[in-house]
Amino acid sequence: MLDTNKPYVICHMLGSVDGRIKQDIWGFKDHHKYFEETAEKIEADAWLVGRVTMQEFSSKETYSLEGDNDSIPKEDFVAEQEAKTYAVVIDPSGKCFWDTNMVSTEHVIEALTEQVPSGYLAHLRSKNVSYIFGGKEELDLDLVLRKLYSLFGMKTVRIDGGGHVNGSFLKAGLIDEFSLVLAPVADGTIGSPTVFEAEEGYENRKATQFKIKSVDRIYDDFLWIRYLVVKEQETGR
Ligand SMILES: NC(=O)c1ccc[n+]([C@@H]2O[C@H](COP(=O)([O-])OP(=O)(O)OC[C@H]3O[C@@H](n4cnc5c(N)ncnc54)[C@H](OP(=O)(O)O)[C@@H]3O)[C@@H](O)[C@H]2O)c1
Incomplete structure (x- = not known):
């Protein structure tokens, strides 16, 4: 069913x-x-890809992460933006960097574990990239899908x-x-x-x-x- x-x-x-x-x-x-x-x-x-595939579309720059961002909680972040379609990346340790929060006409969503440093969350927020947490150390892909449904309305x-x-x-x-x-x-x-x-x-x-x-x-x-x-x-x- x-x-x-x-x-x-x-x-x-x-x-x-x-x-x-x-x-x-x-x-x-x-x-x-x-x-x-x-x-x-x-x-x-949405289309969804692995971290390796997404690195063909994400920034070719290496951003340095600000170390002192412990104030950013490990909570899902839904950016305010206009797009109705999405590009999702399974990126457990936060290896994709972004110059913009779009790939073509799709808004970027990072699916992360809580292992990512807070400085990486600061980077995503500075580019208005949405992110969701799919687990503490490992990703629960069922949870990731449920969040894409509940937070972004994906059918x-x-x-x-x-x-x-x-x-x-x-x-x-x-x-x-x-x-x-x-x-x-x-x-x-x-x-x-x-x-x-x-x-x-x-x-x-x-x-x-x-x-x-x-x-x-x-x-x-x-x-x-x-x-x-x-x-x-x-x-x-
Ligand atoms: N022919 C086609 O239709 C097609 C389509 C797409 C891509 N491609 C090609 O496929 C190649 C890349 O494929 P790939 O298999 O090497 O890589 P991939 O699937 O794009 O990415 C793999 C990475 O995604 C993360 N990941 C995937 N599943 C995960 C899980 N359950 N839990 C945690 N992390 C997970 C891991 O990232 P971390 O390593 O950061 O942990 C993993 O190393 C490229 O050459 C690309 O051009 C071809």
């Missing part, structure tokens, strides 16, 4: 046939369009990678749909991130099963496959 206190989560990725996601050696002229033009067709209140969140953030949400059972743009390329790079990087080893964890929602052939040789996640109680193939 749909949980109405947290957003519906759609993970969207461009992957090679061997599931890899770094595109540097794929040789496509306009590789951004395959991801972005399909992403734009998925209605969502649908699109998770745009990379592999580690996707894997974390998958392992926590928090993905409802997976949208894969399958590129006609075999990458083969051992150790390069894949669509889902959940954990080392085979252990006792069960793989996540999907049902096909739709399949479209796009850009001649690409496939856009949309899957619904089979929740645990529904499996039984």
Whole structure:
């Protein structure tokens, strides 16, 4: 049953046939369009990425943190701003710096742990970047989603990678749909991130099963496959 206190989560990725996601050696002229033009067709209140992926969009400057800011409480901060759509980053120790509180037309929200120094909160406040706490030492991704719903009214969140953030949400059972743009390329790079990087080893964890929602052939040789996640109680193939 749909949980109405947290957003519906759609993970969207461009992957090679061997599931890899770094595109540097794929040789496509306009590789951004395959991801972005399909992403734009998925209605969502926010896109959410991992810290590594967000560092492609955040400041290239290194800001020095003011040490003496213990007066800033470790409480969620919802900035006053006009945007209605959001760019969320899973950044447990506060490694992204910001020159502005926007990426394109989206307002930035940092999902942090309480391990971040107060000086980092001062940096975010100085740029009017919103932030939420998802745990003391580790992030509780379910709590992060619930706060995105309760504080920002998000009904649908699109998770745009990379592999580690996707894997974390998958392992926590928090993905409802997976949208894969399958590129006609075999990458083969051992150790390069894949669509889902959940954990080392085979252990006792069960793989996540999907049902096909739709399949479209796009850009001649690409496939856009949309899957619904089979929740645990529904499996039984
Ligand atoms: N093909 C595509 O569609 C696509 C889409 C997006 C990105 N990419 C590519 O993917 C690559 C980056 O992927 P990636 O897997 O290396 O990195 P990522 O998922 O973007 O970021 C990983 C980082 O996010 C934080 N994080 C993620 N899950 C967490 C959790 N549960 N708890 C705490 N922190 C968590 C950690 O930050 P800390 O290290 O700070 O703790 C972790 O190192 C880039 O090359 C990018 O270009 C491709």
